[in-house]
Amino acid sequence: KSLLRHACKPVMEEASCRTEVVLLACGSFNPITNMHLRMFELARDYLHETGKYTVIKGIISPVGDGYKKKGLIEAEYRLAMVKMATESSDWVTLSSWESQQEEWVETAKVLRYHYENLENLSNNEKKNATHRKKAKKRKIEEKNETSLVAKDAPKLMLLCGADVVESFSIPNLWKKEDIEEIVGRFGVVCISRLGSSVEKCIYESDIIWKFRTNVHLVTEWITNDISATKVRRALRRGQSVKYVIPDSVTEYIQKHSLYDPCSEDKNANVILAPFQRYAK
Amino acid sequence: MINRVPVALLSCGSFNPITNMHMRMFELARDHLHQTGLYNVIKGIISPVNDRYGKEGLVAAKHRVAMIQRALETSDWITLEPWESQQEQWVETVMVLRHHYNALFHQCQAMSGTSLESTKTLKQKYNVDSPNAQSVVPRLKLLCGADVLKTFDIPNLWKHEHIEEIVQKFGLVCISRGDVDLQKFIDESNILFKHRRNIHVVREWVVNDISATHIRRALRKGHSVKYLLPESVIDYIQQHNMYTA
Numbered sequence: 001k002s003l004l005r006h007a008c009k010p011v012m013e014e015a016s017c018r019t020e021v022v023l024l025a026c027g028s029f030n031p032i033t034n035m036h037l038r039m040f041e042l043a044r045d046y047l048h049e050t051g052k053y054t055v056i057k058g059i060i061s062p063v064g065d066g067y068k069k070k071g072l073i074e075a076e077y078r079l080a081m082v083k084m085a086t087e088s089s090d091w092v093t094l095s096s097w098e099s100q101q102e103e104w105v106e107t108a109k110v111l112r113y114h115y116e117n118l119e120n121l122s123n124n125e126k127k128n129a130t131h132r133k134k135a136k137k138r139k140i141e142e143k144n145e146t147s148l149v150a151k152d153a154p155k156l157m158l159l160c161g162a163d164v165v166e167s168f169s170i171p172n173l174w175k176k177e178d179i180e181e182i183v184g185r186f187g188v189v190c191i192s193r194l195g196s197s198v199e200k201c202i203y204e205s206d207i208i209w210k211f212r213t214n215v216h217l218v219t220e221w222i223t224n225d226i227s228a229t230k231v232r233r234a235l236r237r238g239q240s241v242k243y244v245i246p247d248s249v250t251e252y253i254q255k256h257s258l259y260d261p262c263s264e265d266k267n268a269n270v271i272l273a274p275f276q277r278y279a280k
Numbered sequence: 281m282i283n284r285v286p287v288a289l290l291s292c293g294s295f296n297p298i299t300n301m302h303m304r305m306f307e308l309a310r311d312h313l314h315q316t317g318l319y320n321v322i323k324g325i326i327s328p329v330n331d332r333y334g335k336e337g338l339v340a341a342k343h344r345v346a347m348i349q350r351a352l353e354t355s356d357w358i359t360l361e362p363w364e365s366q367q368e369q370w371v372e373t374v375m376v377l378r379h380h381y382n383a384l385f386h387q388c389q390a391m392s393g394t395s396l397e398s399t400k401t402l403k404q405k406y407n408v409d410s411p412n413a414q415s416v417v418p419r420l421k422l423l424c425g426a427d428v429l430k431t432f433d434i435p436n437l438w439k440h441e442h443i444e445e446i447v448q449k450f451g452l453v454c455i456s457r458g459d460v461d462l463q464k465f466i467d468e469s470n471i472l473f474k475h476r477r478n479i480h481v482v483r484e485w486v487v488n489d490i491s492a493t494h495i496r497r498a499l500r501k502g503h504s505v506k507y508l509l510p511e512s513v514i515d516y517i518q519q520h521n522m523y524t525a
Contacts, residue, residue: 034300034507034508035507037506037507038506038507038508041503041504041506041507042504044504045502045503045504088511089506221494221498222489222490222491222494222495222498222508223487223488223489224486224487224488224489224490224507224508225486225487225488226486226488227486230485230486233485234485238311239311239485240307240308240310240311242303242304242307242354242355243300243301243303243304243307244300244304244486247354
């Protein structure tokens, strides 16, 4: 990819002083839209500009069918659409782990799973680095040495919209310990529009307030309010969604006749998984 | 689509650069007109403004045209017409409308005066799909945002006769963000109110503020504009080192 592509990408020497970050976005992705994809770009630009981070990877983790959200179509389709949508990205990828589990998986658990993966990767890197070092016969220059010394596991942060942070206060939707783990242990990058009340939300929650330095608020200056609900509605009405979701995703939807009045009624009388689990 | 009035949509502007919002306007307008049951939108035309318009930061027409061409690669009904940008001087919107209407008129004339086989060839050439193409010239309407409509009020920006010709002879399709004051603006203007039946207000269901100004600002800051413009346009901008600080 062209070097000009990312003007605020940190230079090599600088990069080693920055904390590496992986962004994880959870959600229905029903379907994935240009707005979901934009969130990653906005988050990356923001974190790079703080001078403290370098974003090395983005992960999209669609929720499992067990979440029982109204209108949620089968995971296999949602995964396929995310895969297509991320084809043109060199750093954002799909993870199917969450959707493949038997039952709905709490967000904190998804974060833990991915963090373990990153830790394992990093530990393997360290082992390999040690072997390589031992194999070297001559003294190596400092520059080369940095690349041989494996870094610690990157920081894993949850990427989400203001609606998610605002939902932390909805009774029985989140476990308090999970919220604490998400903001305290991992960290959140929250994309919001001008005029959103997410700051008020942070102020009014003792838990989030305690870890507010771990909650990065990114303003979306170029409003691009593409709700998947509206996309589904447009599709049902035969309206165009071109330039709102990737063309390949639109073709896929048409090919498989996804999103009609019937699909929107799925789980209509079913209680959302977290409510079922926590309201006992 | 029998008995529907064929319509062509013309969008004028800087397209400096073209963005997903410009493209969206066509899609929204077409859906809206189709869903009235009265129209069949057969063609979209993008006409980038002449360099001599003198707007600050306006990059050379050759670049703006190239970017539009790339953006339109995936569209089967919207086309680029560089006529306006190729003129010796800046061309008033009403003249652009007249020019393209005449072109459409002559295409239809050419088609109705020929045999069946060559009609098919001409149909393919001019990408005109209406069954009534031979006899009915499409109505040409100006596609624009609410901001353009509101400039009708600015003294000395538009000639009064031109506004009249645009709304009376051609017609407007105006994409709005749902601002209540657009309807009020139309009601309060004598000329717009008089021709209100020729002004179609289309509500944008996705609030989409991807203006070229925002894009240029983001590019100056080295920010990503991925998913806001077609990928091929972003590549072009980077290859030619455009819109940098």
